[in-house]
Amino acid sequence: MQDAADTVPPKDSSLAEAMRDVKNALADRDDVVVDLREAHRMRLDLLANELAPVFADVPADIDNFDFAVSSGLQPRLWIDAVAHVAMGRDRRTYRFLKDTRIGRVVLGESTDMKTVAGQVTRYVAERVVERQRLMEGGAEPAASAFVRAEVSEAEPPPQTGSAGRKRSTASALLSGLALIAGGALVGLAVSVILLWDRLSAMKFSF
Numbered sequence: 001m002q003d004a005a006d007t008v009p010p011k012d013s014s015l016a017e018a019m020r021d022v023k024n025a026l027a028d029r030d031d032v033v034v035d036l037r038e039a040h041r042m043r044l045d046l047l048a049n050e051l052a053p054v055f056a057d058v059p060a061d062i063d064n065f066d067f068a069v070s071s072g073l074q075p076r077l078w079i080d081a082v083a084h085v086a087m088g089r090d091r092r093t094y095r096f097l098k099d100t101r102i103g104r105v106v107l108g109e110s111t112d113m114k115t116v117a118g119q120v121t122r123y124v125a126e127r128v129v130e131r132q133r134l135m136e137g138g139a140e141p142a143a144s145a146f147v148r149a150e151v152s153e154a155e156p157p158p159q160t161g162s163a164g165r166k167r168s169t170a171s172a173l174l175s176g177l178a179l180i181a182g183g184a185l186v187g188l189a190v191s192v193i194l195l196w197d198r199l200s201a202m203k204f205s206f
Contacts (some may be wrong), residue, residue: 007189013115020113022163030037035092037072037073037074037075039087039091040075040086040087040091041069041071041075043091043092043094043113044069044075044076044077044085044086045069046088046113047077047085047094047113047116047117048067048077050113050114050117050121051117051121054120054121054124055067055124058124058128059128061133062128064080064081064127064131065079065080065124065127066078066079066080067079074086074087075087079120079123079124080102080127082098082099083096083097083098083099083123084096084097085097085116085120090114091110092111093109093110094108094109094110094111094112094113094116095108095109096108096109096116096119096120098122107119107123108120112182147195
């Protein structure tokens, strides 16, 4: 007669159950990652379509732009070798980023696609103008020119014409009078000291 224990099917070991749970969790996570990636790529494709006229207007001889959405765990809309647009953690915020020597900087960030499209358009325009200036004769980059212009506007222009000459003459006259007054004060102080010594000597002689 066969025992009852032999007729009961063996239960799964605890390790097998744990492995099954891990596989299910990984599958769920992969589904979430795929959904996130697809959502990010869809929004970046919409931004790329918004910027398509801008990309088409770039001169054909300028080949340092990419204008492509990359695949991967985090899709990105590449503008050039150092600048790209990626989606934030909330899946709604467009982040316009640039890699520099001091690290990654944020050039723009907004949930409004048109706002970021305008920022990218400005960036592309600056790069095109900079390239044209360099090709025309080694001119400095456009960004440097913008900075120099801002500094020049902050500094007051030098005075020219008759008004400037009058102010220069007045300043020289005041400086001369101040020098004469200073010399007179020094001479007066020396005279007082000498007279004081003589008066003291006369007093003691009496």
